[in-house]
Amino acid sequence: MNTPTADTHLITQEEVLDRWLCSALEGGFQIAIWRAPKSNSVQLILDQTKEIKRVNLELDILPQGFIAHPFADQEDQKAFFLEASDYFKFDIDTPMTEAEDELYKKAKRSPTEIKGQVNQLLRKAQPEKNSFQFSSTSKSSFIEFVEKGIKAIQDGKLSKVVPARIQKVHLKDNFDLTKTFLELCQRYPDAFVNFFHIPNVGTWLGATPEILIKTEGLYFHTMALAGTQKAEGEDPVRNAAWKQKEIEEQAMVSRYIVNNFKKIRLREYEENGPKTVKAGNLLHLRSDFRVNMEATNFPQLGSVMLKLLHPTSAVCGTPREDSMKFILEHESFDRCFFAGFIGPVNIENRTAIYVNLRTAQLINEDVLLYAGAGVTADSVPEKEWEETTLKCDIIGKFIQ
Structure with missing residues (x-):
């Protein structure tokens, strides 16, 4: 980074993000912005091709980009892919100089004008008709859905199922996307904070705690995250007490991962956990799995496991096919990218794909x-309803 002199104009991270967002929204481009867990760096890509791309899940042969896949598998199993026409990275804690911001010299307007344009364009980013296709899930209908799930389990048709709901809220008048993104980064340091916009497809903002697959160097990584309780007290992680229901729920996800390893005859893996982890105002149980891809002679493990794991029992249920069928039959809305997967591909020799949880769709x-x-x-x-309320609040309290 250049050392600033007395007359150097420093540019805030907020100004940088506003300029990139303005460029994307005005140009009709696709954009993805993210901050990885425990990182101080914001990364973004801008796809200027104006082509909505769908790709096969062969991660190792894709160019630099960002992938987004809906919850329900399409017949072709293809994902949306934002190709990195431009890639940019900056430190959250360190303002930049004019020379370091690629868009600074192109900007003909003041930072205030650019911010106003971003927030105005954001409200027009999607066709107006889309918002009328959804309404908040009523408490009575969600509880009825849960009761049907419990009966299916008692009848031996399922072992677990994951019903979902929607809470529809109005975007607050003074909503500021860049401020909100940076605030999420500050409040949720262990989450994958993300924003992505695909014109006429979707605009999403979130902070997910769950990695689906990660490949970095020689290693493959995945996790089993399940079980939920409210984080309370001065040291909620240390004082957490788990009931049998949550312990078994998390164990199902771990078994699901191990069974998929067995399908591909992979026996050499490390498993650590379960341990209690904090995600926003919630606690979860997590087990981590790691594989040396060189030692196991399995360089395509990331792509193979991605296809096998999604959707996991943590977002769908067990058995997967039966629980997916149950959800599609009884859920009154399309989850779209919720409980699907998102993340950067082949950026700085790393691919990190996350389950799209704790997320909001802007329409x-x-x-x-x-x-x-x-x-x-x-x-x-009743407790399952309360759990979903807590989960909605993780993002909801920043935007309503």
Whole structure:
């Protein structure tokens, strides 16, 4: 980084993001912005091709970019892909100089004008008709859905199912996308904070705690994250007490991963956990799995496991095919990218794909908050409703 002199104009991170967002929204381009867990760097890509691309899940042969896949598998199993026409990275804690911001010299307007344009364009980013296709899920209909899930489990048709709901809210008048993104980075240091916009497809903002697959150097990584309780007290992680329902729910996800390893005859893996982790105002149980791809002679493990794992039992249920069928039959809305997967591909020799949880879809003046709850034989419908309310609030409190 250049050392600033007395007469050097320093540019804030907020100004930088506003300029990139303005360039994308005005140009009709696709854009993805993210901050990886425990990182101080914001990264972004701008896809200027104006081509909505769908790609096969062969991660190792894709160019630099960002992938987004809906919850429900399409027949072709292809994902949306934003190709990196431009890639940019900057430190959250360190303002930049004019020379370091690629868009600074191109900007003909003041930072205030640019911010106003971003927030105005954001409200017009999607066709207006889309917002009328959704309404908030009523408490009674969600509880009825949970009760049907419990009965299916008691009848031996399922072991677990994950019903979801929508909370529709109005975007607050003074909503500022860049401020909100940077605030999410500050409040949720262990989450994958993200924003992505694909014209006429979707505009999403979130902070997800769950990695689906990651490949970096020689290693493949995935995790089993399930079980939920509210984080309370001065040291909630240390004082957490888990009930059998949550322990078994998390164990199902771990077994699901191990069973997929067995399908591809992979026996050499490290498993650590379960341990209690904090994600926003919630606690979860997590186990981590790691594989040396060179030692196992499996360089395509990331692509193979991505296809096998999604959708995991943490967002769908067990058995997967039966629980997916149950959800599609009884859920009154299309989850779209909620509980699908998103993340950067082949950026700085790393691919990190996350389950798209704790997320919100922005549609003009409305926001759709999505949340699901893992239902087992021991579930209490009222508590599952309360769990989804807590999950919606993780993003909702910043935008309404």
